[in-house]
Amino acid sequence: MLLRSIPGLLLLALISFSAHQRTDCAKILAIFPFPGPSQYICVQAYLKALAGRGHEVTVVSAYPQKKPLPNFRDISLEEVLNGYEETIVDVITQERNKWQELNLYYDFFTGGTLSVLKSANVQKLLQSDEHFDLVIVEALQMDAVYAFAHHYKAPIIGISTYGTDPTIDELVGNTSPISYIPLPLSELSDRMSFWQRLENLWHHLLHQLHMHFIYLPNQVAIYKEYFPNGTADILALRKSFSLVLLNQHFSISFPRPYVPNAIEVAGMHISQKPNQLPAVMEGFINASKAGAIFFSLGSNVKSKNLSKEKIDIILRVFASLPYNVLWKFEATDLPNKPQNVYIDKWFPQSDVLAHPNVKLFISHAGLLSTTEAIHHAKPLVGMPVFFDQFLNMKRIKHAGIGVSVNYKSFTYDELRGAILEVLNQPKYTQNIQQMSQLYHDRPMKPLDKAIFWTEYVLRHEGAAHMRVAAQGLNFIQYHSLDTIAVFIVGVVLAVILPVWAIYGIVSGMVMRDSGGAKLKHS
Structure with missing residues (x-):
């Protein structure tokens, strides 16, 4: 038995060594301009880890560090946060068809692109003689920003905080057969009927039409305006990526094909060792013999913006339960708050979910929150609101790790019934414990994996040998x-x-x- 285990132990030792293999320190430019906090939360640990390994990291984002870090320089885009909360409220409250949804995200991504290129500090950087060895960008439809890699003659890595889609596929020539891989904006699974496959095909065609006839021409125009002397071909740039890191893993979604330079790193933002909770928070969680519930609608949707009717329903439901409830509520005052409810504008979510006395997570079903729930094996009641959250909820229900309620129309009985269903039926906890085991059963921790492949690209000067020939082909x-x-x-x-x-x-x-x-x- 010992002899049999030796090859496995040697393999693990080699993997561990590779994950921490040193690479010459590099100058890295990372661009994450979008105002949604969850996108930056997803990459922050990764960027800090790069800086911790000696690389000089310059980050363009809306969330500069509050305390200076060694090897970490911020270029702030905090102005993009102006009006963001109102935009999210509009997204939630207005009904849109698929084409209107594409137009909405087109406006959002165009705004992110312009926020970078209009920044005086970014323009100053572009006009300086500073050099970068690597450019890392958020792979979310901002092709004009990809031109930074051409400007600095550096390889480029993309990070997608929600996995992949046809647009991200094109960056590395990935394949996503539409017969069983749904678009992120759909509510379909990988097991589709004929009519669902037909729906997925229609949405895919709409996506491609919007991309190539509206979005890309606009990005080309933006590039020409802000890089007047630029010689880059935008259409070629979007197929020159060395690597994409995907916040996804087959254990929490479904198996699917990837090219060699599309790397799954779901959970790289989660600390492997939870931090100690504040004393008051810890005491509140432990005070309930039945256990505690954590409720958060994420970083984009604010609970304080819920209607008075919805807030009253939620409070009555919580008051009727024998559990203590921690609620991410962004106002300091909540009238009629029962004694078993603790509110705060911010919670260390992963650390809260790691607490053994927390029994349930009521969530908006965002991918980061879903991943953290699976990481810590906490079943869910989901309230999906927009974007990929409906698809995530579909996966949650299919896996039997939670149930959903309609965010727009839930009643007292529906919300209370969903909570008690998950808490009183052991199958939900058992299912998510099994899924959590699959999620954790990997040869490398996700953050180590992300760092390894990033430095692999640096060591091999762009790692052109990993790119499939599809990156050089057009759509036809x-x-x-x-x-x-x-x-x-x-x-x-x-x-x-x-x-x-x-x-x-x-x-x-x-x-x-x-x-x-x-x-x-x-």
């Missing part, structure tokens, strides 16, 4: 539409020409026979 070539068209035409001609020839011969014979018959008759 990638989908073999040209060769399929020629093949169909060839088959059609091969069938039609002989038939036409036979028809001509037979027609001629008939005409001759009929002509001969007429002469004989006459």
Whole structure:
């Protein structure tokens, strides 16, 4: 038995050594301009880890560090937070069809692109003679920003905080068969009926039309405006990525294909050792013999903006439960708050979920929150609001680790019933414990994996050998539409020409026979 285990131990030792293999210190420019806090939360530990390994990291974001860190320089874009809360309220309250949704996210991503390029500090950086060895960007439809890699003649790495989609696929030539991989904005699973596959195809076509006829031309125009002397080809730049790091893992979603330079790193933001909770918070959680519930709608949706009717329903439900409830509520005052409810503007969410007395997580089903719930094996009651949250909720229900309530129309009975269903039925806790075991069963910790592949790109000067040939193909070539068209035409001609020839011969014979018959008759 010991001899059998030796190869495995050697393999683990090699993996551990590789994860911490040293790379020459590099100058890294990281650009994460979007105002949504969850996107930056996802990458913050990764960027700090790079700085901790001696790399000089310059970060363009809306969330500069409150305390200076060694090797870590912030270029603040805090102005993008102005009006963001109102934008989210509008997104939640207004009904939109799929095309209008695409227009909404187009405006959002265009705003993120412009916030970077309009920044005086960023322009100062561009006009300086400073050099960077690597550019890391948020891979969220801001192609004009990808030009920083061309400007600095540096390899580029993308990070997607929600996994992949057709746009991100194009960055590395990845494949996402639409027969079983739903778009993030859908509520479909990987097991689709014929009509669901037809719906997924339609949404995919809308996405491609919007991307290539509206979004990309706009990004090209932005690039020409802010890089007037630039010579980069935007369409080529978006296919020059060395690597994409994806906040996803098959254990918490579903198995799917990836090219070598598309790397799953779900959970890289989660600390492997939870921090001690503040004393008051710790005491409140421990005070309930039945256990505690944690409720948060995430960093984008504010509980304080819920209608008075919804807040009253939530308070009545919580008051009826024998559990203490921690609620992320962004106002200092909450009238009629029962004794078993503790509110705060901010909670160390992962640390709270790590507490053994927390029994349930009521969440908006964002991917970071869902990942943290699985990491700490806490079942869920989900209230999806927008973007990929509905797809995440679909996966939660399919895996049997939680139930959902309708964010817009839940009633007292529905919310209370969902909470008690998950707390009183052991299957939800058992299912998420099994899923958590699968999630944790990996050869490397996700943060180590992200650091390894980042430094791999640096060590191998862009790691061009990892890129599939698909990165050099256009849409028609990638989908073999040209060769399929020629093949169909060839088959059609091969069938039609002989038939036409036979028809001509037979027609001629008939005409001759009929002509001969007429002469004989006459």
